[in-house]
Amino acid sequence: MEIELDLRTEQLNAWRTAAILILILTLVGLGAIGARVTPVAADNSPKLLSWQDWRLLQAERAYRAELAVLQEDAAQLANMLEEHPSPVAAQILAERIARHAKAGDASLAAARETLLMAALNVRDWSAGTLGRDTAVQSVKDAFALLGQ
Numbered sequence: 001m002e003i004e005l006d007l008r009t010e011q012l013n014a015w016r017t018a019a020i021l022i023l024i025l026t027l028v029g030l031g032a033i034g035a036r037v038t039p040v041a042a043d044n045s046p047k048l049l050s051w052q053d054w055r056l057l058q059a060e061r062a063y064r065a066e067l068a069v070l071q072e073d074a075a076q077l078a079n080m081l082e083e084h085p086s087p088v089a090a091q092i093l094a095e096r097i098a099r100h101a102k103a104g105d106a107s108l109a110a111a112r113e114t115l116l117m118a119a120l121n122v123r124d125w126s127a128g129t130l131g132r133d134t135a136v137q138s139v140k141d142a143f144a145l146l147g148q
Helices: 007-037 051-082 087-100 106-127 132-146
Strands: none
Touching: 051 087, 051 106, 051 132, 087 106, 106 132
16 A cells, blocks of 8 residues: 655645634734724724824824923923032023924913923023022923923
8 A cells, every 4th residue: 555645735735724824813913903902982882983083193192292291391390400400401401492392282382381481490590590489480380281
């Protein structure tokens, strides 16, 4: 009795099996990702995003990112008030805050202006031309507008 093996058929079947397994794992992975990121409606059912919904999500993401940058700048100003910095360090921080405050979301315009004024006040305080109480109050005002 003879047994013949066609190796080409065996290899082809192995490749097909591997491809099907990879496809199944990919689909399961995409399904798991999709379940976590799919928005839901009020009744807990999946919601299809319209173009306006997508634009709103983008605007919210940009707002949160800008707010985080401004809050970090305000925290650095507060830290600078705790230590008596050199005027050069205060000037560098004020310039960086001025770059961050140049443009952004319209709803954060007042917070950007207040933070910029606080940075200038801290810079002036470190140079000795402004009282510490004024600089502290301007940083507190910036924190209040930034929700901290």
